[in-house]
Amino acid sequence: MKTTKPILITLAACLPVGTASAQLSSNLIGLWEFEGNLTEVSGAHAGNLHDGTWDGTGAYTSGPPALPVDPGGSFGQALDLDGSNGVFINNTSNVDPSYAGTFDADIASANAITISFWAQGTPATWNPFVCKFGELSEGWQVRKRGASPNATFTLQGTGGAIDPVGANTAANDAGWKHFVAVWDGVSGTRKLYVNGVEDSTMTIAAGDTAPTGGPGAAVVNYLTFGMRDAGSGTFGNNFTGQIDDVAIWSRALTELEILHVSTNAVSDAIASTDTDSDGLFDDDEATLGTLPNNPDTDGDGVDDFTEVKMGTNPLSDDDDDMDGLLNSEENTGSANPWTGSTLGSAPGDTTDWMNPDSDGDGVDDGDEISLANGYVTNPNDADTDDDFWFDGLELAESTNPLDDQSFPAADTGLIGYWEFENNLTETSGTHTGGLHDGTADGTIAYVAGQNTDFGQALALDGSNGVFVNNSANTEGSYATTFDADVNAANALSISFWANGAVGQWSPFLCKHGEGVEGWQVRRNNRNAFACMTLRSTGGPDDPAGLDNTAATANTGWKHILAVWDGANGTRRLYVNGVEDTSHATTVGSSDFSQGGPGNALDKLLTFGMRDGGAATFTNRFNGQLDDIAIWKRVVTPTEVAQLSLNPLSKVLASTDSDNDGLFDDDEVNIHMTNPNEPDTDFDGVGDLEEVLAGSDPTADNDFDLDGLSNLQETSGSANPWTGPTLGTAPGDTTDWAAADSDLDGIPDGEEVVAGADGYVTNPNDADLDDDGWVDGTETNATPPTDPTDDQSFPTEWLRGFRGNWQFDNDLTDSGFLGLDGSMLGTVSTETYATGKFGQAIDLDKANNQRVLVSGDENYFDIVGGDITVSAWVQVEALDEQWQAVVAKGESTWRLARRHNTVGAAFAAGTSGDVPAQNSTANANPINDGNWHHLVGVAEAGVGISLYLDGYLVEFRGDAIPNALDTAASVLIGANPDSLRTWNGNIDDVAIWKRVLTPEEIYEIYGNGENVEYLIANDVTPGPVPDKAVVVESFGFDVGGNFNLTVSGLTPSKTYQMRVTSTLDGTDWEDVGDPYTGGSTNTFTEVAVDVATYPKSFYQVFEVEVVE
Secondary structure, three states: OOOOOOOOOOOOOOOOOOOOHHHHHOOEEEEEOOOOOOOEOOOOOOOOOOOEEEEOOOOEEEOOOOOOOOOOOOOOEEEEEEOOOEEEEOOOOOOOOOOOHHHOHHHHHHOEEEEEEEEEOOOOOOOEEEEEEEEOOEEEEEEEOOOOOOEEEEEOOOOOOOOOOOOOOOOOOOOOEEEEEEEEOOOOEEEEEEOOEEOOOOOEOOOOOOOOOHHHOOOOOOOEEOOEEOOOOOEEOOOEEEEEEEEEEOOOOOHHHHHHHOOOOHHHHHHOOOOOOOOOOHHHHHHHOOOOOOOOOOOOOOOHHHHHHHOOOOOOOOOOOOOOOOHHHHHHOOOOOEEOOEEOOOOOOOOOOOOOOOOOOOOOHHHHOOOOOOOOOOOOOOOOOOOOOOHHHHHHOOOOOOOOOOOOOOOOOEEEEEOOOOOOOEOOOOOOOOOOOEEEEOOOEEEEOOOHHHOEEEEEEOOOEEEEOOOOOOOOOOOOOOOHHHHHHOEEEEEEEEEOOOOOOOEEEEEEEEOOEEEEEEEOOOOOOEEEEEOOEOOOOOOOOOOOOOOOOOOOOEEEEEEEEOOOOEEEEEEOOEEOOOOOEOOOOOOOEOOOOOOOOOOOOEEOOEEOOOOOEEOOOEEEEEEEEEEOOOOOHHHHHHHOOOOHHHHHHOOOOOOOOOOHHHHHHHHOOOOOOOOOOOOOOOHHHHHHHOOOOOOOOOOOOOOOOHHHHHHOOOOOEEOOEEOOOOOOOOOOOOOOOOOOOOOHHHHOOOOOOOOOOOOOOOOOOOOOOOHHHHHHOOOOOOOOOOOOOOOHHHOOEEEEEOOOOOOOEOOOOOOOEEEEOOOOOOOEEEOOOOEEEEEOHHHOOEEEEOOOHHHHOOOOOOEEEEEEEEEOOOOOOOOEEEEOOOOOEEEEEOOOOOOEEEEEOOHHHOOOOOHHHHOOOOOOOOEEEEEEEEEOOOEEEEEEOOEEEEEEOOOOOOOOOOOOOOEEOOEOOOEOOOOEEEEEEEEEOOOOOHHHHHHHHHOOOOHHHHHHOOOOOOOOOOOOOEEEEEEEOOOOOEEEEEEOOOOOOEEEEEEEOOOOOOOOEEEEEEEEOOOOEEEEEOOOOOOOOOOOEEEEEEEOOOO
């Protein structure tokens, strides 16, 4: 039995020769062919042990058709599932009397599994084709991943992602498709193959091990086809479609075996021979006329299997992609004069034999290497002259693809332009008759743009917005400009100016961008950053944009440019001309189209709002927009620079001779730079970069005031350090725009010479002697210590120390970095109150007062690291959810009120890391008007902890710190991403980039002196005293039950309440279940017999819970 439909794949250059097909039966533990029955036919089990049983009415239909590579094959019958039925496998749940651990313990013991099957149809969201539960840390599934078109291989209880994201669309694809899911717990890998091709985007290459059973742990759940068993035969999540030839092995199949089962029925593959290991069995090669002992019969560089599968002739060397080159010429490079980026003589690099345009530049390979277009361009480089214009586009626009100073105009590929000069006219000139003019939803207004070059701008007030005519197929004159045209071009660039902040998940402009349709440029959740949202591409829907604050920055106009390059699978976001590299999906990230983003056909293109369908507008923007431009191509870096300073209309009308991003007339008249030299002062920093940074582009200066000129930093000419080695200059470069490149508290210029501190330290290594104290801490300690000697270091209190703000009538930082604060708010005058030590800052919430910590915000980023945040607080009112004490942002660390409780919480990562429950916070109130000491601790790889008044009140090992590198500065009394300002007094804030011990934390609380005193006196922390445990009785309730509460127990330990009536140790009984300390717990002794037990004695025991 064999067969299927043609599938386009390309084999690797070589398969392992001599692999014996007979080995395919090794470790085969289940095979179901569905030939009008549910019999298990592997031969591995006796007595019909694992035959199937229908749940619902069973039916069968024709299986997959024959494949060209298997001309004699036939799959016979297949399961026919209608959404109300499915199959479970007998004796695969331990509720069955004859249960066998074949698909549970045997899998766990083998530490591997392979699942192979054919399917036709589309499962509903998260529903499986084949599974062994695969939920709640147990089992596995091959299923549809959410609402996406991805099929995914779900594994529970392993070290990898539960549901990895792939690039395949197999869950939604029509027709028969073949799946092979492979988990190798020894090597820690997981792979999914669709029609014989690995979805490498989904592959987990390491670390996917199962320490506690994982995939083999769903012992109570049946193995099911076309449905899922929630336990003991409770079936649901049914599939409508067909399934055939299901096989399971307790090992990982080889690549060749996967190839064989993807083109043949498993039973046929077991019975056949593939002498030359080309993927074709010998009997099929005889039928096809190919040689069973030669994997490439016609010698064209393409193996026989691939040619047969692709529908090409394996007996003749042809030009199958019709690009003017034979297959052999493409696979050997014998006609290509290009080797890498060098034009020489043939032979050169190979090209793609089945793609007429290997580099996707719009020019066929044969034409590129001949003079057919007047130029010999590189068939493997879409942009031969590296001017950021594809060769084909340059040829179409009659510019020279070999000259990086010859390129098309900026309006090439422009499909929409709105200038808002007191109207909503679309002015690209690409369309006629006002096709894509805008229409106001609500009453709009216009205001002056950011300068005279921009004229007027669109003013929105949160109740209005603009939609673009004929941009949805619900309109009579609909045009595909922003939908199919974008997908056909495989590229999208969106440029605009904005002034104002957008709400959570709300857009500046968008084409829907929800579900699986369209795109948005919007705020990412409640974070400060803007992101380019794309739907139905291979990348994340909403990438992080941690290096920008464009979504909430409300300090003036900002330029935002979002770019999707579907040819290279990349997405980028620029803010004011600077790429937010944390947002980028880079080459190789597979951000390719999977039907999007040009697929929001029935949704209007909108500015300042979102169309939910049928012109239902939501998520409106209160601010201004200007100069919106959209291209169906990737804009170049030069254009990014030009658009970050100018309206598109000026870009189109101006000249930039040196291609540095500054127009010639601006260089001459405004910047006084050379329009023919991109770096006028030759300091290693381009004119545009200096202009954007506020540096003088006409003279080599010391922009960052660190004692080194720009040129010295960009060339390393004054640095004697090369890597970790001290020698002679020139050495490594340093950051010309940051005074302290390594964030050790010493300016670069002082590090490279034996200056005031007497040491030559490395400006690119914060802790030269690796003793745990950064160099600046050592040289600024009292007395100083030697930053080059790991046996010389100051007090432990200074290890990792970053700053201390005492608020004694000023906002200064007593630490050596001098990161003084400044007051922000509608009223910026400081008010002080009596503090825990001296004075404290009194923050007025009515005026959104908060203290901004100055200096380089990178001092407080903790990517992959630790942090301790200490503060004394006195609450005047808890009157907003999540009011912040000290914070760097939503995607990093923050110490704040827990939700709407009377207590606090600490988090150190993305929004999912906050405590899920309010109980601990409410059990530890801080709103009694007294001073309370709060400490938040993040420990890499361990978890997060919260201390209140010297004691641990919460530890969360389920919240491993995953703080991201954000651009926001630390705020005291607010959160940079969401404000949530404090209402009350704050004193003696201190931050360390390390984990303080419980003893150190208690010392800060209980010593009676501030942090500065502890440092100056090198105070040795004492032991943490036992905390008083409070037991309260509430007597008997109406049911005769006795109730009492216990509080004050350690959060990280487990306790049990017990009762005795004799105190002789013979009759202790448990009251309730074990519980974790950290909150108040109520115990109930049910229906006490007071006549028999007139007295009872209670005790709390610490217990060890054994899983």
